[in-house]
Amino acid sequence: MKTVIAVGLMLCGALSWAAAPAPQDEQMEARYRALTSELRCLVCQNESISDSHADLAKDLRNQVRAMMEAGKMDKEITDYLVARYGDFVLFRPRLKGLTAALWFGPFVLTGLGVLLLIYYVLRRRKGMSDAPLSGGEQDRLRSVLRGAEGENKG
Amino acid sequence: MRARSLIPLGIFATLVALLWAGLYLNPHEVPSPLIDKPAPEFTLPQLQDPARNIGSKDLLGKVTLLNVWASWCVACREEHPLLVALAKTGQVDVYGLNYKDTRQDALRWLDGLGNPYVVSAFDEQGNVGIDYGVYGVPETYVIDRAGIIRYKMIGPLTEDNLKNIVLPLVRKLQE
Structure with a gap:
C-alpha cells in the first residue's frame, strides 16, 4: 500500500511539474522583455524595440529572440546591435x-x-564685519542721515 | 568688476549658441559605427535574376555606392532621378540593395523610373539591412576599393550633398 501511495505521489509530482509552465521558458521570456526594453528603436527614437510597432523593431525583436534561442548571452546580443547601430541603440549608453x-x-x-x-x-x-566705524565713517554716516532727513521734510 | 558682470551674459550667449545649433541638427542622423570598417559580407540573389547571386565580394576592386532602396519608400522616389543621372555619367558604379520589398513591386519600380544599378541585391527579409545598420531607407554607402565603408548618407541623396560630399569623396578614393 505504501508503495502504491508513494508511486502515486511521485506521479502527481511529475504531472504537476509537466503542467506548470516550464520555469526556464518564463525566465527566458523575462530576459527577453528586459533586454528588448533596454534597446532603442532607431525609427521612432524614444521607444524601445519592445514597445515599437516599426517594422525594424519587429525585425530586431526577432533577431534578439533568435540569438537568445541560439544560447547567446545578453552582452553578446547588445554587442551585436551596437556594432551595427552604434551606442545610440542602448538607452543606457556604456561608459x-x-x-x-x-x-x-x-x-x-x-x-x-x-x-x-x-x-x-x-x-x-x-565682507560684513562687526568692527566699529572709524571717525571719518561716523561723520559721513551722520551727514548722509541728515541729508535724508532734510529730504523727507522737504 | 565690469568684466565680471559679463560672465552671466557669456554663459547665456553660449547656451543660446548651443541651442541654436541644436535646432539645425537632425536627430535621425545617427552616426554609423561602420564608418572606416569593412563592409559586412553578404550574398544575396539578384533582384532581376534570382538564379544568380550578388555579394559583397563583387564590390571589391573599385569604388562603389551601395544604395539601399525599396519600392514602398517615398524618399527613394525623390532621390531616384539623381541616381539615374549619376549612373549615366559613369563616374561611379551604383549597386542597389533592395530592402524588404517584393520582387514584383521592385521590378515594376525599375521599369517605370529607370534602373541606375549595376545590380540590385534582393534582401527580402532585411537581414543584410540589419548587418549594415539600415534603419531609414534610403541610405547610401560609399565603399572603397578594399571594401571599407567610407561614408554613409542617411536619407535621400540631394544634388547638393552629391556634389559637395559624395562625389568629391568618390573621386578622392578613386585616385
Whole structure:
C-alpha cells in the first residue's frame, strides 16, 4: 500500500511539474522583455524595440529572440546591435571616453555650482564685519542721515 | 568688476549658441559605427535574376555606392532621378540593395523610373539591412576599393550633398 501511495505521489509530482509552465521558458521570456526594453528603436527614437510597432523593431525583436534561442548571452546580443547601430541603440549608453560627458557631466556641473555658491556666500560673510566705524565713517554716516532727513521734510 | 558682470551674459550667449545649433541638427542622423570598417559580407540573389547571386565580394576592386532602396519608400522616389543621372555619367558604379520589398513591386519600380544599378541585391527579409545598420531607407554607402565603408548618407541623396560630399569623396578614393 505504501508503495502504491508513494508511486502515486511521485506521479502527481511529475504531472504537476509537466503542467506548470516550464520555469526556464518564463525566465527566458523575462530576459527577453528586459533586454528588448533596454534597446532603442532607431525609427521612432524614444521607444524601445519592445514597445515599437516599426517594422525594424519587429525585425530586431526577432533577431534578439533568435540569438537568445541560439544560447547567446545578453552582452553578446547588445554587442551585436551596437556594432551595427552604434551606442545610440542602448538607452543606457556604456561608459567610455565618448560617453563620459553624458554620465558625469551633470554631476560635474552640480559640483561646480555648489562650489561657486559656497565661494560667494563665504565672501559675502567676510565682507560684513562687526568692527566699529572709524571717525571719518561716523561723520559721513551722520551727514548722509541728515541729508535724508532734510529730504523727507522737504 | 565690469568684466565680471559679463560672465552671466557669456554663459547665456553660449547656451543660446548651443541651442541654436541644436535646432539645425537632425536627430535621425545617427552616426554609423561602420564608418572606416569593412563592409559586412553578404550574398544575396539578384533582384532581376534570382538564379544568380550578388555579394559583397563583387564590390571589391573599385569604388562603389551601395544604395539601399525599396519600392514602398517615398524618399527613394525623390532621390531616384539623381541616381539615374549619376549612373549615366559613369563616374561611379551604383549597386542597389533592395530592402524588404517584393520582387514584383521592385521590378515594376525599375521599369517605370529607370534602373541606375549595376545590380540590385534582393534582401527580402532585411537581414543584410540589419548587418549594415539600415534603419531609414534610403541610405547610401560609399565603399572603397578594399571594401571599407567610407561614408554613409542617411536619407535621400540631394544634388547638393552629391556634389559637395559624395562625389568629391568618390573621386578622392578613386585616385
